[in-house]
Amino acid sequence: MLDAFSRTVVTADAKGAAIGSEDLSDLRKYVADANKRIDATLAITQNVSCIAADAVAGMVCENTGLTQPGGHCYPTRRMAACLRDGEIILRYVSYALLAGDSSVLKDRCLNGLKETYLALGVPTSNAIRAVEIMKIATVAIMTETNTGRKMFKGINSGSGAQCQDIAAEAASYFDLVIEALS
Amino acid sequence: MKSAVTTVVSAADAAGRFPSMSDFESVKGSFDRAKARLEAAEKLASCLDKFTNLAVDAVYQNGSYELANKDKCVRDIHHYLRLINYCLVTGGTGPLDEWGISGMREIIRIQLLPTAAYIEAFIFIRDEIKINDVMSQQAETEFKGLLDYLINALA
Numbered sequence: 412m413l414d415a416f417s418r419t420v421v422t423a424d425a426k427g428a429a430i431g432s433e434d435l436s437d438l439r440k441y442v443a444d445a446n447k448r449i450d451a452t453l454a455i456t457q458n459v460s461c462i463a464a465d466a467v468a469g470m471v472c473e474n475t476g477l478t479q480p481g482g483h484c485y486p487t488r489r490m491a492a493c494l495r496d497g498e499i500i501l502r503y504v505s506y507a508l509l510a511g512d513s514s515v516l517k518d519r520c521l522n523g524l525k526e527t528y529l530a531l532g533v534p535t536s537n538a539i540r541a542v543e544i545m546k547i548a549t550v551a552i553m554t555e556t557n558t559g560r561k562m563f564k565g566i567n568s569g570s571g572a573q574c575q576d577i578a579a580e581a582a583s584y585f586d587l588v589i590e591a592l593s
Numbered sequence: 594m595k596s597a598v599t600t601v602v603s604a605a606d607a608a609g610r611f612p613s614m615s616d617f618e619s620v621k622g623s624f625d626r627a628k629a630r631l632e633a634a635e636k637l638a639s640c641l642d643k644f645t646n647l648a649v650d651a652v653y654q655n656g657s658y659e660l661a662n663k664d665k666c667v668r669d670i671h672h673y674l675r676l677i678n679y680c681l682v683t684g685g686t687g688p689l690d691e692w693g694i695s696g697m698r699e700i701i702r703i704q705l706l707p708t709a710a711y712i713e714a715f716i717f718i719r720d721e722i723k724i725n726d727v728m729s730q731q732a733e734t735e736f737k738g739l740l741d742y743l744i745n746a747l748a
Contacts (some may be wrong), residue, residue: 438627
């Protein structure tokens with residue numbers, strides 16, 4: 412598993428060169444944005460069940476056959492498995508966002524996920540839709556562009572508008588999930 | 594690789610939980626030190642050749658080691674300083690542990706190179722070179738901490 416720091420090191424080691432000023436500018440930005448990054452991660456961790464439940468509910472609403480007998484979310488046991496997977500994906504996205512690198516998400520969550528779903532008979536097109544909704548919800552909560560109340564309380568009293576860059580990064584991790592499933 | 598954030602994330606993942614408040618605190622703690630670390634890494638990168646040559650010249654000057662080994666010594670000291678540069682960037686001892694220390698002592702010995710010369714060179718860098726001239730006090734502390742770690746591991 413890598414983070415923004417060790418990713419730079421692995422890249423530099425492949426060239427056999429020391430890490431000089433030009434390579435350090437990205438890391439300095441990462442350190443300077445640390446508070447925003449922590450706030451953005453909090454936006455996920457404080458709303459996990461809400462984001463996952465909304466995404467699964469949205470997926471079912473668009474395709475009501477899922478909860479009918481014979482559907483993929485019938486009986487409730489399979490619906491519960493679906494909610495659980497949503498939370499697991501959110502957990503790995505939150506790790507990747509904190510680390511500033513996608514390796515933890517790729518290695519520990521996405522590697523083999525599509526094969527597992529195919530073997531279990533999970534329809535990947537519906538799973539992808541749920542991930543899309545989670546992406547939209549997460550970005551909205553992070554940047555405070557959701558309708559209604561403010562959904563998270565950061566430790567650094569920063570406003571969501573300052574989290575735009577980090578929210579874009581979070582969206583890119585959700586895109587990786589979608590890419591892995593399609 | 595072990596570094597500031599990955600240890601926290603690994604522990605959280607092993608327990609299957611989301612990053613908690615205490616995880617954020619420890620990540621923040623390592624970021625507070627990061628400024629000094631990154632400065633030390635930057636300055637070390639620019640003085641890597643200078644430090645290496647000064648140290649190796651000083652060690653091989655008094656004739657207690659065979660001059661034939663000097664080139665290899667320069668190569669290895671340079672390599673170790675590069676790994677220290679990496680450790681300063683990651684904020685952990687991961688790069689030194691994984692690429693520099695495990696097995697390295699055996700390799701040095703099998704090539705009949707004197708480990709004592711290496712240790713002397715690092716002690717020279719730590720004690721004799723005025724590191725303060727090129728980097729700030731805090732950055733120097735971070736750098737010397739890693740030199741100490743390496744010296745203890747090789748000794």
